Amino acid sequence: MKSKFLVIACILFLISAGLCFANGQKATASDQVNLKYIYWGSPAEDAAVKQALSEFEAANPTIKVEPMYLPGDLDGSTYNAKMKALAVSNTLPDVGYFRPEEFGNYAENGYFLKLDDLIARDGMDDSYLPQTWLKIQGNTYGAYSAAECQVMWYNKKVLEDAGVPIPPTDYRNAWSWDEFVTNLKKITVDSKGNHPGDPGFNAKDITRFGVSYDLWSAMYYPSVWSNGGDIIGSDGKTVYVDKPEAIEAFQNLSDLMNVHHVMPLVTGGTSVSPMTMLANGQLGFYVTGQWTLLELGTMKSFDYGVAALPIMKKPAQLYVSGVNVVFNSTKHPEEAWALQKWMMDPSKTLDLYTSGLWMPTKMSYYTDAEDLAKWLDNDVHPEGFKEAVVDSMAVAVNEPIMIKNINQIWGDYLNSAVESIWIGEKTAKEALTEAAGKIRKSGLLQGTY
Amino acid sequence: MAGAKMGFNTKRQTLWGWILISPLCLGLTLWVAFPMGLSLWTSLTEWDMLSKAEFVGLKNYITIFTEDELFLKSVRNTLYFTVLSVPLQMIIALGGALLLNTQVRGKRAFRTIFYLPSLIPIVVSSVMWLWLFNSQYGLINYLLHSVGLNRVQWIDSRHMVIPSLTIMNIWNVGNIIIIFLAGLQGIPKDLLEAVEIDGGRYWHKFRFVIIPLLSPIILYNMIVNMIKCLQLFVEPYIMTGGGPVNSSLSFVLHIYNNAFKYGKMGVANAMAWVLFILTLLISLVIFKTSCHWTYYEGDR
Numbered sequence A: 001m002k003s004k005f006l007v008i009a010c011i012l013f014l015i016s017a018g019l020c021f022a023n024g025q026k027a028t029a030s031d032q033v034n035l036k037y038i039y040w041g042s043p044a045e046d047a048a049v050k051q052a053l054s055e056f057e058a059a060n061p062t063i064k065v066e067p068m069y070l071p072g073d074l075d076g077s078t079y080n081a082k083m084k085a086l087a088v089s090n091t092l093p094d095v096g097y098f099r100p101e102e103f104g105n106y107a108e109n110g111y112f113l114k115l116d117d118l119i120a121r122d123g124m125d126d127s128y129l130p131q132t133w134l135k136i137q138g139n140t141y142g143a144y145s146a147a148e149c150q151v152m153w154y155n156k157k158v159l160e161d162a163g164v165p166i167p168p169t170d171y172r173n174a175w176s177w178d179e180f181v182t183n184l185k186k187i188t189v190d191s192k193g194n195h196p197g198d199p200g201f202n203a204k205d206i207t208r209f210g211v212s213y214d215l216w217s218a219m220y221y222p223s224v225w226s227n228g229g230d231i232i233g234s235d236g237k238t239v240y241v242d243k244p245e246a247i248e249a250f251q252n253l254s255d256l257m258n259v260h261h262v263m264p265l266v267t268g269g270t271s272v273s274p275m276t277m278l279a280n281g282q283l284g285f286y287v288t289g290q291w292t293l294l295e296l297g298t299m300k301s302f303d304y305g306v307a308a309l310p311i312m313k314k315p316a317q318l319y320v321s322g323v324n325v326v327f328n329s330t331k332h333p334e335e336a337w338a339l340q341k342w343m344m345d346p347s348k349t350l351d352l353y354t355s356g357l358w359m360p361t362k363m364s365y366y367t368d369a370e371d372l373a374k375w376l377d378n379d380v381h382p383e384g385f386k387e388a389v390v391d392s393m394a395v396a397v398n399e400p401i402m403i404k405n406i407n408q409i410w411g412d413y414l415n416s417a418v419e420s421i422w423i424g425e426k427t428a429k430e431a432l433t434e435a436a437g438k439i440r441k442s443g444l445l446q447g448t449y
Numbered sequence B: 001m002a003g004a005k006m007g008f009n010t011k012r013q014t015l016w017g018w019i020l021i022s023p024l025c026l027g028l029t030l031w032v033a034f035p036m037g038l039s040l041w042t043s044l045t046e047w048d049m050l051s052k053a054e055f056v057g058l059k060n061y062i063t064i065f066t067e068d069e070l071f072l073k074s075v076r077n078t079l080y081f082t083v084l085s086v087p088l089q090m091i092i093a094l095g096g097a098l099l100l101n102t103q104v105r106g107k108r109a110f111r112t113i114f115y116l117p118s119l120i121p122i123v124v125s126s127v128m129w130l131w132l133f134n135s136q137y138g139l140i141n142y143l144l145h146s147v148g149l150n151r152v153q154w155i156d157s158r159h160m161v162i163p164s165l166t167i168m169n170i171w172n173v174g175n176i177i178i179i180f181l182a183g184l185q186g187i188p189k190d191l192l193e194a195v196e197i198d199g200g201r202y203w204h205k206f207r208f209v210i211i212p213l214l215s216p217i218i219l220y221n222m223i224v225n226m227i228k229c230l231q232l233f234v235e236p237y238i239m240t241g242g243g244p245v246n247s248s249l250s251f252v253l254h255i256y257n258n259a260f261k262y263g264k265m266g267v268a269n270a271m272a273w274v275l276f277i278l279t280l281l282i283s284l285v286i287f288k289t290s291c292h293w294t295y296y297e298g299d300r
Helices: A002-029 A043-059 A077-088 A100-108 A116-121 A156-162 A177-187 A217-226 A244-258 A274-279 A290-298 A333-344 A350-354 A369-376 A385-395 A406-422 A428-442 B011-042 B059-066 B069-100 B107-119 B122-133 B139-146 B161-171 B174-185 B189-197 B202-230 B234-239 B251-261 B265-290
Strands: A033-041 A063-071 A095-098 A133-136 A139-144 A150-155 A206-213 A283-289 A304-307 A317-319 A323-326 A396-398
Touching: A033 A043, A033 A333, A043 A063, A043 A290, A043 A333, A043 A350, A063 A077, A063 A333, A077 A100, A077 B251, A095 A100, A095 A333, A100 A133, A100 A139, A100 A323, A100 A406, A116 A139, A150 A156, A150 A274, A150 A290, A150 A385, A156 A177, A156 A283, A177 A206, A177 A244, A177 A283, A206 A244, A206 A274, A217 A244, A217 A283, A217 A317, A217 A406, A244 A406, A244 A428, A274 A283, A274 A290, A283 A290, A304 A385, A317 A385, A323 A333, A350 A369, A369 A385, A385 A396, A406 A428, A406 B251, B011 B265, B059 B265, B069 B107, B069 B161, B069 B174, B069 B202, B069 B251, B107 B174, B122 B139, B122 B161, B122 B234, B161 B234, B174 B202, B189 B202, B202 B265, B234 B251, B251 B265
Parallel strands: A033 A063, A033 A095, A206 A283, A317 A396
Antiparallel strands: A095 A323, A133 A139, A139 A323, A150 A283, A150 A304
16 A cells, blocks of 8 residues: 555656646746757867857847757768658757758758748848859748868978979969879879889889879769769759760779879778878878868868869869758747858858858858958968969859759769779779669659759 | 456456556557558658658559669678678687687686677777778788788778678677577586597587587577678668678668668668568578477477
8 A cells, every 4th residue: 555655656746847847948938049950060060060059149148059960971861861850750950051962852842941031131132142042943942051162172291292383273274184193193102102104103002192082972063064064964854974074074083093093092981081191191182172171270280272173174163062941840930040140141150261161152251352351361271262262163053952863863873883983893984874874764863943 | 357367366466467568568569560560551652751651552662673773782782791691600609609618718808808899889890890991001901911912902892892891790799609608508518428438529529419409509590690681781881881882782771771861761661571571581491491400409
């Protein structure tokens, strides 16, 4: 009898404690708005975003922002999986980053807040780069978080040691592909001091490489475009990847690894980051996303520079970025929009730009000399950054995220085809012709959002 | 009254009986039966988790076998891994257990060393092996290089990637060794002595006493490991992403890609059911043939 009483007493206690707790939560919620901000990135990006969020909180005392950080993965599949789980379980956050390749699908299914009225009300339409706003059937559902692109870093000391001249920074007058390869051969050296092409050069025993390209889908576009080719047409229905221009671009990249031996063979498993190799003097050039400047800027141990991307036929650049959205399920659209606006305004979050993580989407930060100096004049941005990177945005083309199924076209067909080119198993012509045939038959070419 | 037949005295006791097993019943329905049913239903629909599911009948199953060329590739990769891994693991684990069962010095230390890898979370060991296998700076290639051999492209080569994962899997045989060891210690000493008295050598003990008495345990280890191998996921997910050129794309990784990368829940669930049936069939074959080679004490 006694024990039964105890059990019931315990249960009652737990229930009442739960109710009290729930009440307590409600009491604070009435005068304060809680927002969840979701994002990915490197640990350094995490710290930078948390800093921006807490500054937002300081400026808006009634709003509390809970950061939801997911460590970055290269192709975003973890982030996408998490997002899907949140969407299905109705636990989406209020505002945050979104993977560009999934944007169209979610927007079409009504997961994002329509922003047009808010943008017009706050007069933001014309003050941002025209590429920034992401529209589906004329309605704006999101904005690129930043303007980001491909860049080429180099280690100054490595270039000096190898007797390679400092490369041009003007994106229109960069090295041609052949000049580039010639210089890469000078940098590449094996443990006995031989360069590629020397008798006795041992390609299996290279101690310093000329270049490393980040090998993932978005990073191929500038090379292909520079050679006058394309991958899938902007109509989402035409395959161009098996045309000679695209084939040659991919073959050029493959030759860096398999013919000239000036680039380490990087496949899924390799885990020494090219950034570390660059810092250690094991690499001359590193072609990657401009956001890596955030990490580079913290490496005080070596002198880095930026060069204009080598030109195959014409200068090309890619506009790539994560997307920022306000989720339709938010209970506080005004506050969520205020936070998104905050994150897009360099005058509020200047650290995100001076640290090298982002380039602004706001127009005046490209056109106005005073605003330009605000984010470019510092120790992080190397000399020539404006000519090589900022100015090259004039020819930048958006990553084709509005093509339906583009993620799966890459995942099922192009990635493995391209990989078989990288490991030297197939020529670009063989692999891409085969892949293009499969893509045309796959039923995935369903146009655009 | 049913309760009385089952040996319960009162209705009260029956009630308590139900209350006490309710967590298990609830668990089985909520976390096993219900998800399985849902998965079966989903496998008959087209669903991207965002828009409404659309019933399409057996279309997903047909798609898997007729249009998805990666499906067959993933099955081949997984079977290759299983066929390579399971026998090697069994032989090495049995050998290890036999050694640990003798009176060697530092037996306990060896036991710990063999078992230790099983305690390391698989994600951690994957990252560790990623470094060991690194073709430029990995420890294994460093050792090969220092004795004058050429570097091997372990997980960077499409021919070596599955064998590499097998090597890593073999490193992790601690669990199997422990089970074998328990079995070995359950073998009656008098039988082994009887062999000695009859003039038998170690081989005879092994062939005519140890193997027959251990056969149920061999069967158990074989089935459990086979199922584990067929569900290969974490290692390729973390270490290779299925590459190079899909040569380590395992069955479950392909399911994951379809479900969470491409939003094809229906196709993914259909594949999961195919895997279930495949596993069931292989297990059944092993069980059915096992009566010819397993021996249970007290049988016949």
